[in-house]
Amino acid sequence: MKHVDEETLEQDVNYRYQYVAEFTGFDEQDVKAIHGAAGHLAPLIPSIVEQTYEKLLAYDATARHFVPRQHGYDGPLPESLQALDAEHPQIQFRKEHLSRYLMQLIGHAYNDKMVAYLDIAGKMHTPKAGNKKIDVPLVQMNALLGLLSDSLLAAILGLTLDDETKARTLRAFNKLLWIQNDLVTRHYQRNGEVVPH
Numbered sequence: 001m002k003h004v005d006e007e008t009l010e011q012d013v014n015y016r017y018q019y020v021a022e023f024t025g026f027d028e029q030d031v032k033a034i035h036g037a038a039g040h041l042a043p044l045i046p047s048i049v050e051q052t053y054e055k056l057l058a059y060d061a062t063a064r065h066f067v068p069r070q071h072g073y074d075g076p077l078p079e080s081l082q083a084l085d086a087e088h089p090q091i092q093f094r095k096e097h098l099s100r101y102l103m104q105l106i107g108h109a110y111n112d113k114m115v116a117y118l119d120i121a122g123k124m125h126t127p128k129a130g131n132k133k134i135d136v137p138l139v140q141m142n143a144l145l146g147l148l149s150d151s152l153l154a155a156i157l158g159l160t161l162d163d164e165t166k167a168r169t170l171r172a173f174n175k176l177l178w179i180q181n182d183l184v185t186r187h188y189q190r191n192g193e194v195v196p197h
Contacts, residue, residue: 016186017115020179030172031110037169038106040159041152045102048151049095053086055147062140066091071130102152105176115183122184138188145184149177 008015021027056062060081066088067078075089084091101121108114123129125136156169 010186013119013183013186014112014115017118017179017183020182021175024175024178026172026175026179029168030175033165033168033172034106034176036165037156037159037161040161041106041155042103044155045099048102048148048155049098050086051151052098052144052147053091053095056144057084057086057091061137062143065125065134065136065140066094068133069131070094070134071124102148118180119183119186121180122187125184126187128187138185141184141188142181145177145181149174152177 004019005015009019010016056066063084064081066084067081069077070090070093073090073093075093078084078088078090104114104117108117120129122141125134125141127133127135152173153170156166156173159166159169161169
């Protein structure tokens with residue numbers, strides 16, 4: 001039986017990533033499958049981003065988080081939730097971030113730098129990083145990750161890959177997105193308990 005230092009899991013993001021990756025079986029073959037699909041998936045990212053923001057702006061519970069100034073954005077702010085639409089400069093700024101995030105998933109080496117990137121993706125949606133006024137509840141983060149997961153898996157299913165490659169790619173992304181989910185959820189916990197937002 002392999003020993004896992006549970007205290008270190010909560011304190012060391014690389015240790016945590018390695019544990020969850022090993023536990024789920026996310027390995028170099030999965031990374032190869034993800035990178036192998038990059039050329040097929042990259043052209044689909046703009047459509048995935050547009051569909052994601054269409055959904056995010058369709059609900060007040062998710063759209064309201066785009067009214068305050070986003071970290072790194074210095075353009076005009078929407079006057080109200082009702083004034084917010086997919087063409088607003090702040091939404092365009094957020095779309096660019098999501099596009100870069102998806103490109104990182106399919107094209108970046110899975111090293112310590114990538115682990116830090118996956119971790120900050122969770123932290124940025126809490127007052128712990130970025131704009132302290134932005135505090136996205138965990139339920140909204142879970143909804144977003146579920147949507148992104150379905151969009152990516154649907155895109156992979158639509159690729160002209162042989163069955164074995166398609167299955168390997170689907171499984172690789174599924175594992176990766178569960179790892180990402182863990183690296184989001186950890187920022188909503190204190191002393192092992194989920195903190196309500």
